[in-house]
Each structure stands twice: as structure tokens, then as C-alpha cells.
Amino acid sequence: MNMPELDGEVLDGVQHKYRETVLFFPAQGQTCHSYCTFCFRWAQFVGDKDLKMASTEAEKLHGYLQEHTEVTDLLVTGGDPMVMKTKHLVQYLEPLLEPEFDHIQTIRIGTKALTFWPYRFVTDKDAEELIDLFAKLVDGGKHVAIMAHYNHWQEITTDIAEEAIRRIRATGAEIRAQGPLIKHVNDDADAWAKLWKKEVQLGIIPYYMFVERDTGAKNYFEVPLVEAFHIYREAMKKVSGLARTARGPSMSAGPGKVEIQGIAEIKGEKVFVLRFLQGRNPDWVQRPFFAKYSETATWLHELEPAFGEEKFFFEDEFEQMKKGKS
Numbered sequence: 488m489n490m491p492e493l494d495g496e497v498l499d500g501v502q503h504k505y506r507e508t509v510l511f512f513p514a515q516g517q518t519c520h521s522y523c524t525f526c527f528r529w530a531q532f533v534g535d536k537d538l539k540m541a542s543t544e545a546e547k548l549h550g551y552l553q554e555h556t557e558v559t560d561l562l563v564t565g566g567d568p569m570v571m572k573t574k575h576l577v578q579y580l581e582p583l584l585e586p587e588f589d590h591i592q593t594i595r596i597g598t599k600a601l602t603f604w605p606y607r608f609v610t611d612k613d614a615e616e617l618i619d620l621f622a623k624l625v626d627g628g629k630h631v632a633i634m635a636h637y638n639h640w641q642e643i644t645t646d647i648a649e650e651a652i653r654r655i656r657a658t659g660a661e662i663r664a665q666g667p668l669i670k671h672v673n674d675d676a677d678a679w680a681k682l683w684k685k686e687v688q689l690g691i692i693p694y695y696m697f698v699e700r701d702t703g704a705k706n707y708f709e710v711p712l713v714e715a716f717h718i719y720r721e722a723m724k725k726v727s728g729l730a731r732t733a734r735g736p737s738m739s740a741g742p743g744k745v746e747i748q749g750i751a752e753i754k755g756e757k758v759f760v761l762r763f764l765q766g767r768n769p770d771w772v773q774r775p776f777f778a779k780y781s782e783t784a785t786w787l788h789e790l791e792p793a794f795g796e797e798k799f800f801f802e803d804e805f806e807q808m809k810k811g812k813s
């Protein structure tokens with residue numbers, strides 16, 4: 488559903504689900520430093536051709552972005568784009584400084600390198616060029632955001648990890664942090680509070696707490712939504728306002744990113760209060776809606792509308808969208 492076209496041709500390696508944000512999967516970045524069994528991106532680097540989304544051509548990406556002036560954000564992702572040589576990143580990103588890409592205000596790079604291979608930003612052969620690239624993009628007027636994936640505060644306790652963070656921030660790039668809530672790893676409010684505090688201390692902005700996706704080897708790692716919300720709330724209670732920028736628990740589902748805002752009792756019915764943080768239709772965003780309370784649900788599709796409604800407000804429109812595309 489998210490596959491965009493250029494001149495009538497489907498663009499591999501590019502996804503355009505939300506109006507203002509385009510995802511780019513550069514071919515050279517479709518592997519990762521590690522194989523996390525809880526990762527939903529595994530399909531991209533285990534050789535399943537149908538699922539593998541990869542682009543070889545910078546030209547196509549640039550052509551698409553040039554035509555789509557509604558796009559403000561380019562999100563480079565993978566795999567892990569930080570496994571790429573700097574020279575490839577330069578080829579993709581430097582042209583965005585040209586005036587025809589003025590609408591691209593933000594360049595985000597999703598990565599786990601700050602924890603798995605912080606040397607990427609410090610001692611690798613082309614680390615210096617990478618840091619120079621970030622600085623050049625920032626100086627050229629772009630907001631550069633490194634979307635760092637952290638699951639646990641222990642990932643930011645080494646000197647090299649801190650040095651990598653310092654070097655990136657010295658370029659004027661921001662680091663925002665996101666990660667999934669995973670059972671046996673970080674299903675604990677203290678661990679999240681400590682992670683968010685540590686991030687703020689190091690100048691990182693907490694961005695998202697994700698609910699483990701409904702793909703792959705989810706069973707072992709899943710946490711019921713009710714527990715996820717409890718952990719989120721208890722962690723929030725322990726930190727100052729600067730660390731309360733993490734939104735969540737958020738489910739990146741078909742219709743959009745849905746956040747559990749709370750559990751409430753309305754006219755005698757216990758419900759989840761939900762909202763779209765991001766929607767396939769931008770008009771869905773920030774509209775509160777309600778699902779029947781459940782102790783066991785772990786994902787959006789297991790939730791039922793509250794108050795005897797048959798469907799959630801977005802369902803018909805979403806069905807139409809699915810039909811339209813396939």
C-alpha cells in the first residue's frame with residue numbers, strides 16, 4: 488500500500504505512507520549490525536526477494552522527491568543505513584541541498600549504530616567524512632535527526648557510545664530516541680525511566696515507545712497493551728518534563744500509528760482511550776477514539792470498539808484505501 492510510483496513505474500526502496508514523510512531504503516543499507524529476533528525489519532535482510540525493499544538509484548529517489556513537494560521529511564532506514572559507506576550516503580543526501588529540494592526540511596536516519604557500532608562515528612575510516620556530511624547538511628539549512636534505537640539504558644553507558652553522541656551533536660544534528668517495549672528485556676518502568684533520563688542527560692530527545700509489532704517472532708517478546716500502558720505511565724511519573732517527550736505506547740499498524748493514551752471508565756464501561764499519532768489520512772490524527780478494555784490484547788486488530796459501536800471511525804475508509812491500491 489505504501490509503494491510510490493514515478494513515471495508510472497513502482498519505485499522499489501521507497502515507501503510513502505504518510506503525506507509529509509518518505510521512507511527510503513538504500514540498497515547498501517539493507518543489512519544490520521545484528522539480527523534482533525524482535526525486529527520487524529528482519530524480512531529485509533534474510534533474502535526474501537518479495538519483501539526486500541531496496542533502491543539502487545539515487546536518481547529515482549531524487550526524481551520522486553522533486554515531484555512531491557508535500558514531502559517535508561526524508562527518513563533513511565533499513566536494515567541499518569549506517570552500515571553504508573559514507574560515500575553512498577553523500578550520493579543520496581548531498582543533492583538535497585539544491586534549491587529544488589527546499590521542501591525537504593528534515594533528513595532523518597534510523598540507526599542502531601550508536602549502540603552496536605559507535606565507532607562508525609568516531610574511528611571508522613570514513614567517520615570524519617560522515618561527521619562532515621551531517622555538518623554540511625545542517626549548515627545548508629536541513630534539520631538532521633539521527634533516529635537512534637535504544638532498548639535499554641545499558642546501551643549508552645560506554646565511553647565510545649557517549650563520544651559518538653557528542654560528535655554527532657557537535658555538528659548541529661539532533662538525536663532522537665525510539666525503541667520497542669520488549670518482554671524479558673525492558674518490560675520495566677524503572678528501566679524506561681532510567682533510559683529516558685540518561686538520554687536527556689546526553690542531549691538526546693526521547694521520541695517514541697513502540698509496542699512490539701505483530702510480525703515475526705513476536706510471541707516471546709510481546710507485552711499486553713494494558714501492561715505496556717502501565718509501564719509507560721509509571722516511567723513517565725518518574726521523570727521530568729524534558730523526558731516526557733516520548734510518545735507511546737504506539738502501535739505502527741496498517742491505518743497508522745495508534746497511541747494508547749489511557750484507560751478510563753466512561754458511563755460504567757472500562758475503555759482504552761486511543762488516538763492516531765500518524766494516519767494514512769492526515770485528518771485521523773489526534774482524534775480520540777475508544778476501544779473495549781482488554782487484559783490480553785497485544786495489538787490494534789485485537790481491540791474492539793467500545794460503547795457497542797460496530798467499527799472504529801476509520802475502518803470503512805481504510806478498507807476503501809486498501810481496495811484502491813491492490
Ligand SMILES: *Cc1c(COP(=O)(O)O)cnc(C)c1O
Pocket residue numbers: 502504505508510560562739744764765
Ligand atoms: C513512524 C513512521 C514514519 C515516521 O512518522 P513520523 O510521525 O513522521 O515520525 C514514516 N513512515 C512509516 C511507515 C512509519 O512507521
